[in-house]
Amino acid sequence: MTTPLLGLVLAVPMLGAALLAGTQPLRRRLLAEAIALAAAAGATVLCGLVLRLAIRRGELVYWFGGWRPHHGVAVGIAFAVDPLGAGLATFSGLLTIAALVFAWRHFDSVGHAFPALVLVFMAALIGFCLSGDLFDMFVFFELMTVVAIALTAYRSDQRSPLQGALNFGICNAIGGFLVLFGIALLYGRTGALNLAQIGVALRGAPHHGGALVVVAFGLIASGFFVKAAIIPFHFWLADAYTSAPTPVCILFAGVMSEMGLYGLARVYWTVFAGPLGADAGTIRPMLVVIGSVTALGGGVMCVLQHLPKRLLAFATIGSMGLFLIGFGLLDAGALAGVAVYVVADGLVKAGLFVCVGILQHRRADAGSLRVRGLGRGLRFTGLLFAVGALGMTATPGFGTFLGRSLIETAASSRPGYGWVPYVMSGAEVLIGGSVLAAWARIFLGWGPDDGDERAGESAEEGDELEVTSERTPAVLFVPALMLVAGGIATGVLPGVGRLAVSAAARFIDTAGYAGAVLGGHVAAVHPPRPAGPSIEEILVGLGLTGLTALFGLGVVAPRRLPFGPPAVRTFSRGVARRLHELHSGHPGDDVAWLVTGAAVVCGALVLALG
Amino acid sequence: MSFLPFAVAAWLLLVGLYGVVTSRHLVHLILCLGIVQASTYLLLLAIGYLHAGRAPIFVGITVGTPAVDPVVQALTLTDVVVEATVSALLLAIALQVDRRFGTVDPDAIRELRG
Amino acid sequence: MRTWLFLVAAAVLAAVLVDGLAGLPSFGHFHGVDGLTLDHVTVRQRHATDVITAINFDYRGLDTMGEEFILFASSVGLVVLLREQRSDRRQDARDGPAPPGGDARDPLLALVGRWGVAPIIVLGIYIVTHGQLTPGGGFQGGVILASALITLLVTSGGRGPRTIGRHGALEALEALGAGGYVAIGVAGIIAGLQFLSNFLPLGTAGALLSSGTITSLSTVVGLEVAGAIALIVAEFVEQGADSGTAR
């Protein structure tokens, strides 16, 4: 199947960006905003239409320039779109719109450059989601990185955005080179760049294609782990997300990090599942363990944070760990869970970022360390923040809960992975508890005065304008409300789980994908019908939420940490200090850890499979 | 001997990373990133090379003459130009860092921590 | 500690890389199916003799669009970064004497500059438009054109703020290049084909106006590259130019 719509999804935002940069809309801000919003909305609608088609008909394949494959050789570039990719593209579009609306009141003056960059970023996200070509994915990956550097450094009159952008740029550039090295290896072996064509060429290779294929997988995984901020590739993320303008954070935390894992999942299921499929039993525990370390590590770092944006940055790392666990289980049910979880978590987190933005808008001081009690009197924003915090906790009723229960079901049904739900719950208690604690500190004024907590932290969270205004503008509040409501909608709308499972089943159908791309035949998939969360699961979920609230409000907010006998206290204080020191913000350290991560991932794969 | 091009590519990757990790000057660091970048060009072109192959430009030679792989060259060509502008972006950030921090030594740039 | 961590990791990575690279076909024995196919069909299908240009601007034209926007985004981002810096500079510099580069306003030099760039421009245009025939194309020619633009900017008197207006022109140029590429892609759809499909007559292989949209796409990329690189270098030049007198 094909559809002409796919030829336009990139053209709309890119033309919008060129128009904005070229005419600088006659220096009229409203006009610039209107062009940007129209382009973003147009592209999102196109993605939505593509999504609807993909759900109905399976893979949609679009050959740019009309260069269809002959005898299985594809010299052109294709967009090969399945429901999961189209869904992620549409979701990226929605968050872009939210970011643009939010930016409207966030900056004093936006200029033409900001919306132009956001539109290019959107095009990069969409292209990455839809592309069926390995090198083309890399191009969009690089485009994403470059725009993100520029957006992070947008408020270059302050210090922290510069440091954030620098570390971001260095680490992600290196991640890109690792991916490119992996691509070169695959091209050297197969002479192809089309995902399906590479997959077919490697399928059935003796001894899973030898060390070359294993190393290529390791390098590509490492490169994508940088973008996904998997521990220990994550050091750049907190610096960048803390200092980027808050509207941009919506996009960064909501979809950009997720793109790293999406890319890995796409490449795994189209290229590597053939040659390495027989070794899934070896790859699975590696991915799940790395995911668990990231989830728990991100959670612990959350507990140690004082600033709301930096907290949300580490919460993103924790979530990425949870998603990696889901992907790492390498089956349709868990992947469906990840898909739902990503969307719900992205919406809720974006809502929380907007709440922080409102705080910055209303209270000039939000950039400083004294966040305690800052939100007193902002009743609606506080309420919204609290609801969002519950969403981060995967409370039943939210899409995050549905996603988690799908992943956990998949894990429990696989022998040897019964421990996974405990790890996931533990990470969620840490993350959710920290967010709830932040809510209590900001909006209720709980906890000790922040003044005596400066140890180990010297960040100014400053990006934003310094006006204190009397009312929360609707363009800030309404998006926040809709984002958080969206997080609930993904959990309660009927059919979300079923849709996700059938999309995931199509996504992991390696042969079906190759057939659709190279042969033009869309295969039928017969996904299992997922059972909705049982009463028992819901009760456990509620119990976990209670536990999270207890932990967040009882332990984290009043700073009762560390607790226990003196020896334990000294020890955990020492650990906390070491963790703070480890996140030095030094590009050399970040890169050293990145290389270590790559060496561990590739080395372990080669030892186990090579 | 025929492994030499690939070995040089791997060497440039690692020595460039070494430069990045140990750098004491942001401009130096950015130029080291360029070395890492160059390693990927070298790898791609080395992979696509064919003994006694001509450049894939069919002026004065007939189609069917053995030629080296054109795809890797196309991939590399655009990347060369594009990555220079990315380096420029990083250089601009380095200039701004110098303005706000008064230094371009990564050891002295400590704003975000913990 | 940092260096040691790196060295250990790099040693492991080196071993792994060697292991992986050893699996490649040995140097000089590569017969990639995509490349072989393109070496055979390009001249016939696209009437272009330089296969690489045909790949960049046709077979894999979408990649080039992405790369072009990387260029676009980095130059837009760079201008934002450095302008902010200059604008607070200018506050200080406003009352100061004219910036250096005064010698650049020497009429003779301006004349030399104006005439001296003519051959560079011709060379740049030649390389941009002959990409489908011989080595070259929009990327290489664009950089050469950029150097001509910069020479013009410098020799015709960089009186600090005044050049901002010219930067506007450069920005418009690069936006035209970026937008033009997308527009040619959309024109393929309007002609009833795919995005980035060729919809122009192919001409005779080896002739200047051959290869349909390849030449047009190469030209807009030339504009984009020329505009972006000239803009970037001009911003760097101005860093020094109008801060020379500040403080």
Place this chain on the structure above:
Amino acid sequence: MTTLQAAVLIVVAASGTAVALTRDPTRQVILTGLFGLVLAVLFFVFQAPDVALSQIVVGSVALPAMVLLTLRELRRRAAERERGE
């Protein structure tokens, strides 16, 4: 592989290493230009004239120019800071 290719490869490896290990930025820029040039020669002997052309105009002209401009500005500011003190 021809002797020419092997020789150029070794020069590339050596000059790349020199760029990474040279700490003085000004000297490093000169080496970077040289490295760019040698790399272009390598691309030529790898039968890639298009890439070589790209590499010459960018790697050994445009990029070093940008870096030199940056370094000039950094030096000027450092001198300014010293005078200020």
